[in-house]
Amino acid sequence: xxxxxxxxxxxxxxxxxxxxxxxxxxxxxxxxxxxxxxxxxxxxxxxxxxxxxxxxxxxxxxxxxxxxxxxxxxxxxxxxxxxxxxxxxxxxxxxxxxxxxxxxxxxxxxxxxxxxxxxxxxxxxxxxxxxxxxxxxxxxxxxxxxxxxxxxxxxxxxxxxxxxxxxxxxxxxxxxxxxxxxxxxxxxxxxxxxxxxxxxxxxxxxxxxxxxxxxxxxxxxxxxxxxxxxxxxxxxxxxxxxxxxxxxxxxxxxxxxxxxxxxxxxxxxxxxxxxxxxxxxxxxxxxxxxxxxxxxxxxxxxxxxxxxxxxxxxxxxxxxxx
Numbered sequence: 124x125x126x127x128x129x130x131x132x133x134x135x136x137x138x139x140x141x142x143x144x145x146x147x148x149x150x151x152x153x154x155x156x157x158x159x160x161x162x163x164x165x166x167x168x169x170x171x172x173x174x175x176x177x178x179x180x181x182x183x184x185x186x187x188x189x190x191x192x193x194x195x196x197x198x199x200x201x202x203x204x205x206x207x208x209x210x211x212x213x214x215x216x217x218x219x220x221x222x223x224x225x226x227x228x229x230x231x232x233x234x235x236x237x238x239x240x241x242x243x244x245x246x247x248x249x250x251x252x253x254x255x256x257x258x259x260x261x262x263x264x265x266x267x268x269x270x271x272x273x274x275x276x277x278x279x280x281x282x283x284x285x286x287x288x289x290x291x292x293x294x295x296x297x298x299x300x301x302x303x304x305x306x307x308x309x310x311x312x313x314x315x316x317x318x319x320x321x322x323x324x325x326x327x328x329x330x331x332x333x334x335x336x337x338x339x340x341x342x343x344x345x346x347x348x349x350x351x352x353x354x355x356x357x358x359x360x361x362x363x364x365x366x367x368x369x370x371x372x373x374x375x376x377x378x379x380x381x382x383x384x385x386x387x388x389x390x391x392x393x394x395x396x397x398x399x400x401x402x403x404x405x406x407x408x409x410x411x412x413x414x415x416x417x418x419x420x421x422x423x424x425x426x427x428x429x430x431x432x433x434x435x436x437x438x439x440x441x442x443x444x445x
Contacts, residue, residue: 124163124181125337125352132159132181134167141339144173151182159184161335161354162212162293187212191243191295194363197424207366211295211335211354218248218289218353220298220307224256229299230265234417235362236297237271238375242367248288249273250296252303254280265411268378276303282310289340291349297356308355312338364421372425376418378410394419 125145126133134146148167150159159165159181166183191210196203217240221228233249240247249266251259254275263273274285289311298304334357340350364372373380373392382404386392392399405412 124159124161124165126161127159127334132165134165134179134181135339136171141342146171146173146179147177148179148181151180153182154184157184158209160209160212161337162214163187164213189214189243189245191217191239191245192366193239194365195361196363197365197421199365199425201365203363205365210297210356211293211337213293214243214245214295214354215292216246216248216289216294217243218250218294218296220250220252220296220302220304221262222253222256222302223251223259223262224253226299226301228262230262230413231417231420232299232362233262233266234375234414235364235421237269238364238367238372238421239362241375241377242371245295247271248294250276250285250307252276252307253278265413268410268414276307286311286340286343286350289351289353290343292351293337293354294351295354295356297362304355308338308353311340311353313341365425369422369425372421373418376414378414379404379418382409391422392419393422 124132124134130149132148132150134148136143136146146167148165148169151168164185165181166185167179168182169179170177171179190212191214192207193210194203194205194207199205217236219233219236219240221233228251237247249262249271251262251273255277259273259275272288274288276282276285296304296308335354337352337354339352342348343350367375373383379401382400383390383392385400385403387398390396390399392401394402401415401418404410405415
């Protein structure tokens with residue numbers, strides 16, 4: 124299933140080629156309240172010809188091998204935190220799109236996306252756009268212990284490296300508005316016709332994509348290869364993590380996990396826990412103190428402290444925003 128629009132679901136048949144008509148379908152009543160999202164593999168009955176006016180029915184949703192979720196809030200005691208949204212099903216890779224300038228990178232947001240990716244058991248890829256305006260050293264230095272795969276994108280750069288990383292996979296693109304995600308999608312899929320917005324004077328982009336949609340990448344030079352699919356998502360201001368347990372939250376910070384072996388049982392890992400081993404780990408130079416600060420901010424937000432929808436700016440650290 125590649126798109127949803129007002130109760131109508133756009134599907135492609137197995138082994139369908141680029142020129143094969145898509146199938147429009149509606150949910151069968153027997154599915155009850157079970158949601159159908161982009162990326163779902165579904166069973167169809169009825170008219171699957173793709174002809175104008177034809178309408179099939181979705182009667183079955185196959186078991187999902189991965190589910191990428193987010194909430195509007197981090198705190199599960201709030202209405203926004205309890206409202207869990209499935210971003211996409213059956214994805215292999217989360218492509219975190221961040222500009223290096225205009226707007227500046229926000230590692231707090233990237234950290235949230237990494238937590239969501241690890242929780243969903245899908246691989247992250249950092250895509251740094253606007254590399255003509257600023258260098259990547261500060262961002263890459265922040266993630267040096269993670270060996271996080273990344274790719275740099277300039278306005279006229281060759282996308283061969285990125286296409287190779289997308290080939291044969293279903294990849295979800297997420298990022299703040301204004302980071303150039305829609306521009307990138309239009310370059311990867313010239314027929315996508317995704318709207319491209321402009322960045323406002325205060326560095327915040329306008330929302331230019333309003334719904335998730337899966338797009339088939341153009342065929343590679345080797346016709347036997349699978350170019351893969353990308354799922355373009357609306358620009359987001361936050362990536363709430365109320366659905367992620369406190370234990371799973373830590374696994375979004377693999378550079379800190381080893382230190383917790385020396386923590387006391389049931390250690391909350393908060394700054395006021397005197398015996399928490401994370402502080403000594405950072406003091407010994409084994410992890411970036413900003414990473415620990417980011418982890419603890421996320422822990423605090425789960426308790427309702429702070430607002431995950433607003434950037435948490437530290438004047439001394441331009442990368443600290445969420």
